[in-house]
Amino acid sequence: MISETILISSLDALPQAAAQVRAAMHGHSIICFEGEMGAGKTTFIKALCQSLGVPDDISSPTFSLVNEYRDAENQPIYHFDFYRLNDVREAEGIGALEYFDSGYLCLIEWPSRVEALLPPERLVITLTVTGPSSRELKIEN
Structure with a gap:
């Protein structure tokens, strides 16, 4: 397993961290985001999508479970948010397996709620709160 840690000192450091994660994403279509509530998963995904050239507003798909954006x-x-999922069958019901198998980029918040559906080949990003606006981001594959 390869692991890398990025220290994010403030919101201003997000674009640089997103660029580093983009480099680590090469060859991966499934990117899982772990971290406690409020760790900044959605905020980081916004920065990552901006770095990929997404012109849309990025928001958490908390109630719809999935949002679709287009890159440059x-x-x-x-972009998936499985926090409110009550059962893995709900993810199956929206076609999560087809999304995961599509080969297109899938950014997944709360992936542990659909662990049984996830392919073994994935990149895991863990965000840990280290201060009011600072985070530690760990990349594992």
């Missing part, structure tokens, strides 16, 4: 090359990016 008009390729789909799927």
Whole structure:
């Protein structure tokens, strides 16, 4: 397992951290975001999507479970938030397996709620709160 840690000192450091994560994403379409509530998963995904050229407003798909964006090359990016999931069958019901198998980028918040559906090949990003606006970001694959 390869691991890398990025220290994010403030919101101003997000674009640089997103660029580092983009480099680590090469060859991965499933990116899982772990971290406690309020750790900044959605905020980081916004910065990552901006670095990928997504022109849309990025928001958490807390109630819809999935949002679709388009990157600078008009390729789909799927953003999932499984926090409110009561059962893995709900994810199956929205076609999560088809999204995961599509080969397109899937950014997944609260992936542990759908662990049984996730392919073994994935990148895991763990965000840990280290201060009011600072975070530690750990990348594992």
